[in-house]
Amino acid sequence: MNSTKITLRETERKSQGKKSANKVLNMDIIFNPPINAENKYIQIMVDPLQREGYRIHELDGLFSSWKHFRSIRLVHLNWFENIDDGSLFKGFKSFFRKTFVLTVLHLSGKKLVWTMHNRMTHEKKTGKMSGLLTNLLLAWSDAIIIHCTLSRQLLLERSPSLAQKIHYIPHPDFVDSYGPAKATAPSKEEPLKLLFVGAVKPYKNIELLMETVGDMERVSLTIAGKPKDPAYAHALIQLARNRPNINLQLEFIPDSQLPELLGNTDLVVLPYDLNSSLNSGTVILAFSYQKTVICPEIGTLVDMQEARGNFFAYRYQDAAGHRQALRSAIKKAMAFKKQDEKVLVEMGKAMQDHILRHQPKSLVGNKLRKLYTKLSTD
Incomplete structure (x- = not known):
């Protein structure tokens, strides 16, 4: 009888584990931006997630309904700290909107992932506002993805406590992403x-x-x-x-x-x-x-x-x-x-x-999925 009970418990645990894994694979997440017509990077990152059953949504639709907001379990932000410096009005509008979104995500307890792409923003006029957003991202992110080891050094110089948040995932290759490479026939005589x-x-x-x-x-x-x-x-x-x-x-x-x-x-x-x-x-x-x-x-x-x-x-x-x-x-x-x-x-x-x-695409996709799974089950 005791043996039967133990076997039943083990079967139940395995069943619960499978249900949990399926829940993770089928979860609703935000990957921002979800599309970038000028860069295949986003598509390469998102495609393996969609193949595994993740439902990818746009950040702009986060507040479209209470039901949708509750369904989102994880938000992954790229270049979110950048602020348009085309005009002062646009800059302030973007800053306050992004600050509001980050505050809501933090208070709601949703898992937040941020990819650190640059040392600092390239936009000069809105640099201070970008710096404030970066500070919020560092403080409130559950995971910070880096694409190079120098990023780790820069983050730890800011605060050693960030070490536990840092996850190195290499930048994926672009081999054949825009079509096959064209053969070249260089000549010494040409410039x-x-x-x-x-x-x-x-x-x-x-x-x-x-x-x-x-x-x-x-x-x-x-x-x-x-x-x-x-x-x-x-x-x-x-x-x-x-x-x-x-x-x-x-x-x-x-x-x-x-x-x-x-x-x-x-x-x-x-x-x-x-x-x-x-x-x-x-x-x-x-x-x-x-x-x-x-x-x-x-x-x-x-x-x-x-x-x-x-x-x-x-x-x-x-x-x-x-x-x-x-x-x-x-x-x-x-x-x-x-x-x-x-x-x-x-x-x-x-x-x-x-x-x-x-840094092949397949490696990057696997590492990203494993990180999402870990965050969702913590």
Whole structure:
């Protein structure tokens, strides 16, 4: 009889465990933003969750009804600390709205996950408000996802107590996300072909890049991406005048054109601001499509020290030092190509192999699901 009771209890526990697991897999969550037409990152993160049965909702619908609000068990925020600095009114409106949402989430006891993408906001005018939002996210998040180990160091410098909240999940690869990579046939006789691709914004030091490359011989530069606003686009067009080796494609680049754009270049150049930049999806994009990069040593590249010989990383202290370091890196790449036209191609292939080993989409999806399960069952 006792043996029968024990067996029944064990069966009951297993049954309860299965019900709990199914409840976790089928739970309603918010992943914000749920869609980003300009970046496959969101889709890569969300797709494995939806395949497992998670129901993904938009943050804007959180207060659509009491029933819906109660159904949401976990909220995952990306870039939530960023505030539009287009006008002071828009900035304050965004700040108070986001503060209200965070307060409600905190008081309601819903699990909160925040991904730390940058050192600080790139928007200068709303930096203080962004800092206040960041403080709330640090205090109220149940989990902080980081994509590079440098993020952990920066968080612990703020407060050692954050250690228990930090979860490292590598940035997923983009291999074939925009279509298959295009084969390249470089030639020693051609100039070194550089590409900047992505949203065209001031913090990315586009002007410094154009001024650096503009007077260099046997170097061509293509800048492809949508500018922050028409005024910034006009400023870049004026800067490109009398610099025939610079080609501007100041528009959103459709997904279908990215493989060809990357295939027609020798390497990608990304002269980011070290004061605010930490991770770079564009660096991962370049590596995913077998292109190496010239880029300051941001957190994404710090994590890749074992592959350091296959990309051009540099550091700088000020604008003058940045210009000099960038120029030196470009000249080094030129020398590599002159010596062997295939060397940059091989470096790009080596970096694709590296990220496929260390941060494939499948690994990232599994880690995210495990984190959600842990938070939901705590």
